[in-house]
Amino acid sequence: MDRPVEEHNSAEDAAGPLLVDKPADSAVAATGGDKSAPTKRRRRVLSGFDVYVSLTCTVLMLAITAWYYWKMVSMTDQMQKSSVFASVHTEYASSDILDAIQTIEDFVEEHSLDEEPYYVTFLRLKYSHDPRGRQLDHARRKMVSWFMKVRYFYDLGYLPVTDPSYVEKIPGKDRARFLSELVGPLDDAVRLSTGRTPRSVFEFFREMYSIPSENSVSHLTLDNLPPDLRNMSLTAIRQGVASARQRRLPTATPSIIGGHSDSSHGEEL
Numbered sequence: 490m491d492r493p494v495e496e497h498n499s500a501e502d503a504a505g506p507l508l509v510d511k512p513a514d515s516a517v518a519a520t521g522g523d524k525s526a527p528t529k530r531r532r533r534v535l536s537g538f539d540v541y542v543s544l545t546c547t548v549l550m551l552a553i554t555a556w557y558y559w560k561m562v563s564m565t566d567q568m569q570k571s572s573v574f575a576s577v578h579t580e581y582a583s584s585d586i587l588d589a590i591q592t593i594e595d596f597v598e599e600h601s602l603d604e605e606p607y608y609v610t611f612l613r614l615k616y617s618h619d620p621r622g623r624q625l626d627h628a629r630r631k632m633v634s635w636f637m638k639v640r641y642f643y644d645l646g647y648l649p650v651t652d653p654s655y656v657e658k659i660p661g662k663d664r665a666r667f668l669s670e671l672v673g674p675l676d677d678a679v680r681l682s683t684g685r686t687p688r689s690v691f692e693f694f695r696e697m698y699s700i701p702s703e704n705s706v707s708h709l710t711l712d713n714l715p716p717d718l719r720n721m722s723l724t725a726i727r728q729g730v731a732s733a734r735q736r737r738l739p740t741a742t743p744s745i746i747g748g749h750s751d752s753s754h755g756e757e758l
Contacts, residue, residue, distance in 0.1 A: 592628040594624065633676055
C-alpha cells in the first residue's frame with residue numbers, strides 16, 4: 490500500500506520542477522522583451538531623424554548650388570554687358586569717330602545758310618567725286634556704322650534696352666539727336682537719291698529718346714533734285730545696280746547655305 494503513495498509523490502517531485510521552470514522561463518522572456526522594446530523604438534526614431542537630416546542637407550546643397558549657378562550666370566552676363574559698354578565707348582572716343590563728327594559739324598555749319606539744303610550740296614560733291622564730298626561721305630559712313638553697331642547690341646540683348654543706366658549713356662540723347670539731325674539727312678539723301686529706302690536705325694533711336702523727325706528727308710525723290718544732280722544720281726543708280734549684281738553672283742550660294750537674308754544690320758553703307 491505504501492508503494493503507490495511513494496510513486497505518486499515521486500511523480501509529483503519529478504513534475505514539480507518542470508511546472509515551476511516553465512513560468513520562470515516565460516517571465517524571463519517577458520522581462521527580456523520589455524528591455525529590448527525601448528531600444529528598438531529608439532533605433533527607429535534615430536533612423537527617421539537621420540533620414541530627415543539627410544534630406545534637409547540634400548535640399549540645402551541643391552539650393553546653394555542653384556544660387557551659386559545663378560550668381561555666376563548673372564556675373565558673366567554683367568561682365569559681358571560691361572565689356573560691350575566699354576568697347577562702344579572706347580570706339581566713340583577714337584580719333585576716327587571724333588574726326589568724322591567734326592567733319593560733319595563743320596560742313597553743316599558752313600552750308601546752313603545756303604539756298605539749297607546742305608544735304609543737296611553734299612550729294613553734288615559726292616557724285617562729282619569732289620575730295621571734300623568723299624571725305625564727308627567717309628565721315629557719314631563712320632557715324633552710321635557706329636550707330637548701327639549700337640542698335641545691333643540692343644537687338645541681341647548685349648545692351649539691355651529696358652535698363653535706364655545703359656540707355657542714358659549709349660548712345661545717349663545728345664548723340665542720338667546728332668545722328669537724327671545731322672547724319673540722318675545726309676544718309677537719307679544718299680539712299681533716296683539712289684532709289685533706296687531710309688535706314689530704320691534712325692527711327693529706332695528717335696523712338697528710344699522721343700526725338701522729333703522734323704529733319705528727316707523722307708520726302709526727297711529724284712524729282713526734287715536739281716537737273717544736274719538728278720543726272721548724277723541716275724548714273725550712281727546704274728553704277729550701284731551693276732556693282733550689286735557683281736557682288737551678288739559669287740555670294741549667292743553661301744547666303745542660301747547659311748539660310749540668312751539681308752537685314753538692316755548688314756546693309757550697305
